Amino acid sequence: MAKGKVCLAYSGGLDTSCILQYLLDEGYEVIAFMADVGQEEDFEAAKEKALKIGASQCYIEDLRQEFIEELCYPAIACNAIYESVYLLGTSLARPVIARAQIAVAQKEGCFAVSHGCTGKGNDQVRFELAFYALQPSIKVIAPWRDPVFYNRFKGRNDLLDYASEKKIPVTSTKSKPWSMDENLAHCSYEAGILEDPNTTAPEDMWKLTVDPTKAPNEPEDFTIHFEKGLPVKLECKDGDKTEPLDLFLTANTIARRHGVGRVDIVENRFIGLKSRGCYETPGLSMLRSAHIDLEGLTMDREIRALRDQFVTFAYAKILYNGLYFSPEREFLETSITASQKSVNGAVRCRAYKGMFSVIGRWSDTEKLYDESESSMDEIGDFAPSDTTGFISVNAIRLKKYGKAKEEKGESLVTKH
Amino acid sequence: MAKQKVCLAYSGGLDTSCILVWLIEKGYDVVCYMADVGQEEDFDAAVQKAKKIGALDCIVADLKREFVEKLCFPAIQANAIYENVYLLGTSLARPVIAQGQIAVAQKEGCFAVSHGCTGKGNDQVRFELAFYALQPDIKVIAPWRDPEFYNRFPGRDALLDYAAKSGVPVSQSKAKPWSMDENLAHCSYEAGILEDPNTEPPKDMWKLTVDPMDAPNEPEEFTLHFLKGLPVKLEYSAKGSKKTATDPVDLFLTANAIARRHGVGRIDIVENRFIGLKSRGCYETPGLTCLRAAHVDLEGLTMDREVRALRDAFLTVPYAKILYNGLYFSPEARFLLDCIPPSQVSVNGAVRCRVYKGAFSVIGRWSDTEKLYDMSESSMDEIGNFSPADTTGFISVQAIRLKKFGKGMLEKGESM
Numbered sequence: 001m002a003k004g005k006v007c008l009a010y011s012g013g014l015d016t017s018c019i020l021q022y023l024l025d026e027g028y029e030v031i032a033f034m035a036d037v038g039q040e041e042d043f044e045a046a047k048e049k050a051l052k053i054g055a056s057q058c059y060i061e062d063l064r065q066e067f068i069e070e071l072c073y074p075a076i077a078c079n080a081i082y083e084s085v086y087l088l089g090t091s092l093a094r095p096v097i098a099r100a101q102i103a104v105a106q107k108e109g110c111f112a113v114s115h116g117c118t119g120k121g122n123d124q125v126r127f128e129l130a131f132y133a134l135q136p137s138i139k140v141i142a143p144w145r146d147p148v149f150y151n152r153f154k155g156r157n158d159l160l161d162y163a164s165e166k167k168i169p170v171t172s173t174k175s176k177p178w179s180m181d182e183n184l185a186h187c188s189y190e191a192g193i194l195e196d197p198n199t200t201a202p203e204d205m206w207k208l209t210v211d212p213t214k215a216p217n218e219p220e221d222f223t224i225h226f227e228k229g230l231p232v233k234l235e236c237k238d239g240d241k242t243e244p245l246d247l248f249l250t251a252n253t254i255a256r257r258h259g260v261g262r263v264d265i266v267e268n269r270f271i272g273l274k275s276r277g278c279y280e281t282p283g284l285s286m287l288r289s290a291h292i293d294l295e296g297l298t299m300d301r302e303i304r305a306l307r308d309q310f311v312t313f314a315y316a317k318i319l320y321n322g323l324y325f326s327p328e329r330e331f332l333e334t335s336i337t338a339s340q341k342s343v344n345g346a347v348r349c350r351a352y353k354g355m356f357s358v359i360g361r362w363s364d365t366e367k368l369y370d371e372s373e374s375s376m377d378e379i380g381d382f383a384p385s386d387t388t389g390f391i392s393v394n395a396i397r398l399k400k401y402g403k404a405k406e407e408k409g410e411s412l413v414t415k416h
Numbered sequence: 417m418a419k420q421k422v423c424l425a426y427s428g429g430l431d432t433s434c435i436l437v438w439l440i441e442k443g444y445d446v447v448c449y450m451a452d453v454g455q456e457e458d459f460d461a462a463v464q465k466a467k468k469i470g471a472l473d474c475i476v477a478d479l480k481r482e483f484v485e486k487l488c489f490p491a492i493q494a495n496a497i498y499e500n501v502y503l504l505g506t507s508l509a510r511p512v513i514a515q516g517q518i519a520v521a522q523k524e525g526c527f528a529v530s531h532g533c534t535g536k537g538n539d540q541v542r543f544e545l546a547f548y549a550l551q552p553d554i555k556v557i558a559p560w561r562d563p564e565f566y567n568r569f570p571g572r573d574a575l576l577d578y579a580a581k582s583g584v585p586v587s588q589s590k591a592k593p594w595s596m597d598e599n600l601a602h603c604s605y606e607a608g609i610l611e612d613p614n615t616e617p618p619k620d621m622w623k624l625t626v627d628p629m630d631a632p633n634e635p636e637e638f639t640l641h642f643l644k645g646l647p648v649k650l651e652y653s654a655k656g657s658k659k660t661a662t663d664p665v666d667l668f669l670t671a672n673a674i675a676r677r678h679g680v681g682r683i684d685i686v687e688n689r690f691i692g693l694k695s696r697g698c699y700e701t702p703g704l705t706c707l708r709a710a711h712v713d714l715e716g717l718t719m720d721r722e723v724r725a726l727r728d729a730f731l732t733v734p735y736a737k738i739l740y741n742g743l744y745f746s747p748e749a750r751f752l753l754d755c756i757p758p759s760q761v762s763v764n765g766a767v768r769c770r771v772y773k774g775a776f777s778v779i780g781r782w783s784d785t786e787k788l789y790d791m792s793e794s795s796m797d798e799i800g801n802f803s804p805a806d807t808t809g810f811i812s813v814q815a816i817r818l819k820k821f822g823k824g825m826l827e828k829g830e831s832m
Contacts, residue, residue, distance in 0.1 A: 362614040398548050
């Protein structure tokens with residue numbers, strides 16, 4: 001008699017196929033769950049495999065729309081970025097995946113969920129903190145943290161032996177010397193040969209983007225329209241795209257063909273280790289950069305500064321660490337929305353040989369930027385003599401500072 | 417009775433030549449001052465011109481070394497950036513220029529300093545707040561904020577007439593339809609035709625960098641070595657042989673040369689000025705862009721996560737604002753500058769870089785001394801000293817608060 005039902009996040013790969021078998025061997029009934037977050041994968045083949053191994057059911061949930069609208073869009077709206085360079089492609093997908101997995105688990109009456117995340121990574125934390133917030137009573141089976149499991153399966157060869165023994169079909173293609181995670185927003189690469197931070201990623205590693213040196217010799221121009229900080233229309237040579245998924249996929253296509261969006265970094269994981277990762281984030285890189293540009297034109301200076309310093313950093317950290325289902329994330333998200341009221345307009349963009357650049361921007365509705373007011377050639381409503389007062393008042397404190405320095409014999413003129 | 421002496425920041429151009437005439441007309445003795453901060457300019461010709469017009473003297477101060485070592489290098493250590501994109505090229509030069517000007521003014525016994533900054537820009541504020549901190553009792557003559565001056569000279573034609581009448585030689589070349597500021601770190605462009613934020617800058621505007629489309633078809637690679645976060649060696653190739661640059665100015669100039677030939681460092685933005693107006697500016701920051709990006713990368717490998725996060729939010733952001741607003745000579749700037757070196761103690765290592773068609777990228781990095789990144793510890797394939805079971809405890813403790821949150825939501829009927 002089965003020990004209870006477990007919902008396993010299944011990928012079709014070696015790890016989760018072995019885990020599926022292992023859970024069955026342990027006496028559980030297993031419901032397999034696959035999340036379509038835009039990775040280019042043969043879901044039907046994976047489903048067939050899961051059922052063949054012995055899963056009672058295999059769900060394939062199309063989460064692309066919610067991934068874009070609920071996760072990617074707020075990230076664009078606050079220019080989310082981790083440690084100055086990482087656009088959070090993997091972190092952004094985990095919440096929708098976890099949520100859908102719990103929904104399936106609840107529907108099927110599973111007492112536990114399971115996953116194939118390693119014991120040293122971020123994803124185990126992201127998934128499980130989400131699980132516990134979504135359903136506090138859920139149990140989690142994490143084989144890669146179970147000494148019984150990880151001592152039995154010490155490496156790929158042990159898994160291959162087990163698969164062979166249990167007649168689990170294994171793809172004959174050689175496994176790649178790195179680990180990948182792909183979704184609509186990005187593809188990530190880490191582990192294996194990339195663990196040496198001084199090893200350059202091989203050219204053939206990058207899956208989504210063309211190598212910049214092989215990208216077209218002609219730049220590609222396109223325009224992105226934003227309303228309240230969200231992309232609402234993309235005008236390009238392939239037509240106008242307004243539906244979010246379509247817009248996002250088109251931005252990806254443009255960026256991919258010009259090799260835009262690659263980064264190679266060493267980052268700090270939540271569990272305290274450093275990790276080297278390569279990421280290609282094609283469309284999202286461009287949407288974010290265009291958004292930042294439009295904020296220059298349409299957003300108040302102080303709102304922008306507050307949001308940059310107190311919202312963006314915190315929001316990126318929350319996403320990265322997997323605390324999406326939390327009161328602090330909800331709080332910050334309302335701040336994000338509030339900050340974006342005036343971010344309306346359009347940005348003319350160019351992609352060329354791995355580079356994204358802005359060539360112009362405008363807004364029909366926002367007038368914070370006033371051409372004649374800013375002009376060096378016109379006086380307009382502004383009285384330059386007012387600046388004398390502005391400078392004088394700012395100088396009150398600085399004069400006192402300078403005077404004190406002089407009195408201490410620490411002249412600022414000759415010494416920094 | 418002896419005339420009062422004024423020290424005028426002189427550029428050799430139309431504006432400051434007219435201001436020189438005007439100050440003399442007003443009965444002052446004028447000592448001109450020119451700061452060499454690396455702009456490509458004929459200083460000798462400008463000195464001759466100033467004396468011909470009637471300046472008592474024209475003193476040229478070579479400030480390149482101070483500019484690089486005292487301003488640019490700490491900015492690199494702090495990854496200084498304004499509003500996500502601007503690397504502060506103009507702001508970084510103002511403090512050394514102002515300091516040099518006050519030094520000359522004091523040496524020459526001037527009661528006042530003068531400049532040709534417009535009444536709507538940032539630079540007037542940067543210069544004057546510096547002046548008042550350096551010498552609290554200095555007087556400042558700012559013609560472009562004086563209604564008597566700006567009403568008399570409402571445009572370029574009025575200045576040209578005045579120059580002609582006063583025997584001031586005027587350059588035959590047509591004035592450019594924008595305003596430029598150049599130094600070792602960057603060249604900036606604003607005003608004129610750029611005032612329409614939707615006008616793409618003309619291809620021939622960019623002075624320092626090759627157009628990315630015309631840049632070489634072969635990428636160029638070089639290695640930057642850092643010690644305590646400062647660039648100490650640049651290894652590159654020239655004419656088939658390997659070369660190194662270690663002197664700060666030489667290193668900076670070499671980084672510039674490499675970046676310039678590959679079109680690296682261009683941005684086009686709308687920014688928020690200190691006086692509250694928005695302004696559209698184009699900037700090319702060749703070498704500094706590469707140095708900063710390489711530095712950010714090395715920090716990933718060598719810097720503690722929490723020190724980095726604190727520094728990013730609470731040092732970099734305010735320091736950039738201080739630089740941008742011209743409050744360099746201030747107690748808060750001193751405080752933040754003092755905080756930079758402690759954050760950089762472990763930033764030692766080297767970064768392998770690549771430039772190609774406008775894009776800078778990192779292809780590898782290493783450190784002989786810093787071991788925060790530990791290849792085997794981070795490895796997905798080895799357990800090492802780390803017990804994956806510990807992560808179960810880590811997750812459980814993080815989940816205490818999230819479970820309470822989730823439970824609260826469920827009880828309110830707000831399923832996530």
